[in-house]
Amino acid sequence: MITRLLIAASVFWAAPAIALDSVTLGVPEFPERLSILESRSAIAEYVRAATTSALVQAGQPVKFELADGMSVSSDYKEWAFHIAPSAKFYNGRTVLPADVEFSLRRCQQNGLLGEVSSTRSESRKSRSLGSEQWVVVSLGSNADPHIFPDRLAKCPIVERASSSLFGAQLGFGSNYVAVGDYSIVDFRVGHEYTLQRSPLDSSLRSKRLRSAPLNLVFRGFRDEESALTALRVGTIDAFLSVQEGIISKAEKDETLSIRKCSQYTQVLRRGLSINCPEQFIAADVQYVG
Amino acid sequence: MKSIAYPLIALLSAALACLSLLEWQHARSISDIDDLRGMKLGKSALARSVEGLRRANSYSVKTADGEARLFDALRLQAESEKDADTRIALLCEALQHGGEALRRAPRNGALLMNWANVRQTLGESLECGRPLTQGNFRAAMNSAVAFEPSNVGVLFSAGLISQWAGDRAQAFALYRKALTLGEVTTPSQREYIGRQIESGEDLAAVVPARFPQIVEWTQRIKRQHPQSEELFTRTLERMQMEALSEAEDGHTSGAIPQEMHQQRLFGLLNAGVSSPVRQKIDSLLASLFAEVGNKPIATYLTERKSLSEVPVIRTFAESDTRPHKSPLVGWNRIGERNFDDFYSSIGFFVPDNHRVILVELQGRNETSNLSMSLVKLFASNDNQQWVELENESRLESYRIGRRYIVAIHPPPDTFRYWKVNFASSSRARTFGNELASLVKVYSKGEGAQ
Numbered sequence: 001m002i003t004r005l006l007i008a009a010s011v012f013w014a015a016p017a018i019a020l021d022s023v024t025l026g027v028p029e030f031p032e033r034l035s036i037l038e039s040r041s042a043i044a045e046y047v048r049a050a051t052t053s054a055l056v057q058a059g060q061p062v063k064f065e066l067a068d069g070m071s072v073s074s075d076y077k078e079w080a081f082h083i084a085p086s087a088k089f090y091n092g093r094t095v096l097p098a099d100v101e102f103s104l105r106r107c108q109q110n111g112l113l114g115e116v117s118s119t120r121s122e123s124r125k126s127r128s129l130g131s132e133q134w135v136v137v138s139l140g141s142n143a144d145p146h147i148f149p150d151r152l153a154k155c156p157i158v159e160r161a162s163s164s165l166f167g168a169q170l171g172f173g174s175n176y177v178a179v180g181d182y183s184i185v186d187f188r189v190g191h192e193y194t195l196q197r198s199p200l201d202s203s204l205r206s207k208r209l210r211s212a213p214l215n216l217v218f219r220g221f222r223d224e225e226s227a228l229t230a231l232r233v234g235t236i237d238a239f240l241s242v243q244e245g246i247i248s249k250a251e252k253d254e255t256l257s258i259r260k261c262s263q264y265t266q267v268l269r270r271g272l273s274i275n276c277p278e279q280f281i282a283a284d285v286q287y288v289g
Numbered sequence: 290m291k292s293i294a295y296p297l298i299a300l301l302s303a304a305l306a307c308l309s310l311l312e313w314q315h316a317r318s319i320s321d322i323d324d325l326r327g328m329k330l331g332k333s334a335l336a337r338s339v340e341g342l343r344r345a346n347s348y349s350v351k352t353a354d355g356e357a358r359l360f361d362a363l364r365l366q367a368e369s370e371k372d373a374d375t376r377i378a379l380l381c382e383a384l385q386h387g388g389e390a391l392r393r394a395p396r397n398g399a400l401l402m403n404w405a406n407v408r409q410t411l412g413e414s415l416e417c418g419r420p421l422t423q424g425n426f427r428a429a430m431n432s433a434v435a436f437e438p439s440n441v442g443v444l445f446s447a448g449l450i451s452q453w454a455g456d457r458a459q460a461f462a463l464y465r466k467a468l469t470l471g472e473v474t475t476p477s478q479r480e481y482i483g484r485q486i487e488s489g490e491d492l493a494a495v496v497p498a499r500f501p502q503i504v505e506w507t508q509r510i511k512r513q514h515p516q517s518e519e520l521f522t523r524t525l526e527r528m529q530m531e532a533l534s535e536a537e538d539g540h541t542s543g544a545i546p547q548e549m550h551q552q553r554l555f556g557l558l559n560a561g562v563s564s565p566v567r568q569k570i571d572s573l574l575a576s577l578f579a580e581v582g583n584k585p586i587a588t589y590l591t592e593r594k595s596l597s598e599v600p601v602i603r604t605f606a607e608s609d610t611r612p613h614k615s616p617l618v619g620w621n622r623i624g625e626r627n628f629d630d631f632y633s634s635i636g637f638f639v640p641d642n643h644r645v646i647l648v649e650l651q652g653r654n655e656t657s658n659l660s661m662s663l664v665k666l667f668a669s670n671d672n673q674q675w676v677e678l679e680n681e682s683r684l685e686s687y688r689i690g691r692r693y694i695v696a697i698h699p700p701p702d703t704f705r706y707w708k709v710n711f712a713s714s715s716r717a718r719t720f721g722n723e724l725a726s727l728v729k730v731y732s733k734g735e736g737a738q
Contacts, residue, residue, distance in 0.1 A: 091622045162621040174618040
């Protein structure tokens with residue numbers, strides 16, 4: 001009994017994971033004209049996941065991200081969201097319903113939320129909270145409401161004022177203002193993105209991020225052979241591969257491990273854990289075991 | 290027996306009189322309504338105070354002041370009372386004493402307003418069954434405003450009563466009258482009035498389009514509605530133009546001295562105005578500087594008045610030691626920044642089709658140690674490859690309206706990304722401002738603000 005208690009206690013009293021200073025991931029070389037907000041390439045998926053947030057997270061039941069309240073009509077065709085007052089862009093400005101409306105319309109226009117028929121702001125009165133602004137999203141008649149939250153989770157919320165001025169340049173290079181665990185501190189088109197963890201505060205989000213690396217670097221490689229060499233000599237910590245020859249070489253290396261992602265195979269330093277690009281969560285990047 | 294009884298009665302009477310006098314003194318000392326509020330008296334203490342005032346009133350000749358004090362104390366007691374019937378009874382008694390006070394001082398605006406306030410609280414249909422308690426609260430309010438048209442307190446209270454009565458238009462007209470009296474209104478009154486303004490129409494109805502009010506309200510609107518400023522832009526612009534015309538007329542006729550006129554213009558300019566208003570101010574200031582023979586500033590302002598401000602997205606880079614290589618990141622930042630601080634860079638993105646004619650750095654202070662030779666201008670079209678425009682740019686510095694200004698005239702090329710770098714390891718920090726004010730960009734292109 002005492003042993004069990006000690007084991008249980010050691011689980012709770014285990015020292016918190018120490019944040020890695022910097023983790024560098026190799027990705028396939030990317031084009032010079034790359035929209036971080038639109039592209040489905042691995043680099044864009046990684047950078048987007050680390051530097052932007054949506055109203056909700058993917059998965060069932062729906063978990064809030066920037067929203068802190070939701071209501072759904074009886075036919076599931078009208079979804080209303082209240083934005084958390086604590087939601088702030090990396091530049092310190094508060095996320096407003098106008099920003100959310102703008103972002104959802106943008107996703108509607110680029111087909112990411114093609115099932116949305118309209119988006120509007122609405123003032124709703126609550127007895128204890130007074131008047132509140134909600135963003136109401138109406139779905140078209142052919143929309144499948146069950147997959148809507150997952151699709152909504154892929155629509156990054158961006159600042160309206162700066163996005164309007166960026167115009168056609170929105171999303172390219174560092175040209176967007178969003179809410180994310182990380183922000184872009186440096187980039188070289190077609191070659192590298194360096195992200196830095198946002199300053200920690202007392203929020204839950206910060207607690208989750210405490211063990212996340214301070215810096216994340218995504219480096220593009222023209223050929224996988226040089227990525228493997230970089231991994232072996234220690235200049236990178238992992239890379240994405242599609243070449244069987246490279247993957248079999250990595251399998252034979254005891255210092256490396258591999259993990260299957262949808263279209264790639266992740267080759268990592270043994271013990272390092274990184275999610276695949278589509279499910280990337282920066283807070284989960286850490287050494288385990 | 291009688292010989293003992295008479296002095297005893299006299300002694301007792303004197304003691305009673307002394308006690309009453311003491312009680313009356315005590316009641317007087319806390320009789321002011323603000324004193325009572327400030328003391329945060331408990332319910333029983335309030336009741337004792339009211340009782341003391343009642344007795345004091347009965348022992349003395351009735352005066353307007355005495356009745357008014359009792360009126361106020363009863364109102365306060367009613368506020369603390371939870372039982373509806375008791376509360377109504379107290380308010381009715383208050384109303385009667387208010388009426389008594391008004392019978393003695395019928396042109397007292399504050400008394401009339403307070404009486405109207407209590408009458409409104411009780412509702413028009415409720416009858417108190419006491420003398421001087423029936424009447425129309427609107428009539429009382431209108432009389433108060435008519436008797437004391439320059440009393441800001443009366444005007445503000447009348448506005449509140451009108452608003453509670455659902456007459457928003459009349460309330461706004463009364464607030465406007467109060468604001469026209471200028472600085473006499475208290476900050477909390479102006480704060481309250483500001484919170485009632487929800488649209489451009491409200492703003493035009495409440496705020497007089499004149500100096501000095503227009504400066505304060507331009508700042509207030511920006512502060513109270515940072516995200517919905519565009520709701521007010523047009524109205525504010527029209528009002529600012531009206532105020533400028535009036536000020537110009539005043540200056541031309543000699544009613545407004547040159548120094549005051551100039552200060553007002555700078556005040557509005559620094560409060561944040563749209564391009565048309567800024568151009569108008571530049572034009573007026575250029576004339577003023579020309580009048581006093583300051584040709585360089587007059588020439589600069591004349592040039593600036595012909596340009597429109599371009600809406601840009603700003604950012605700031607600390608320790609930018611490789612300005613020709615490092616990209617701009619972290620857009621649309623807020624907060625105070627110092628330009629002359631260890632290789633700092635101020636960057637901005639210019640939307641398409643704008644050819645930058647003038648880049649203006651504006652410090653918060655009148656003086657700065659900033660040397661023009663340390664200010665370097667870079668430009669890029671991809672935020673990666675930067676070119677330094679050192680030889681083709683013209684740099685000037687001015688002290689205008691207690692602001693130190695660095696004016697950079699770049700070559701006639703069109704670039705999307707721009708960077709002004711402080712090429713020194715000095716940490717003087719003498720040239721700083723809110724980022725949105727620290728750098729302004731001007732163009733002749735269409736679509737500029």
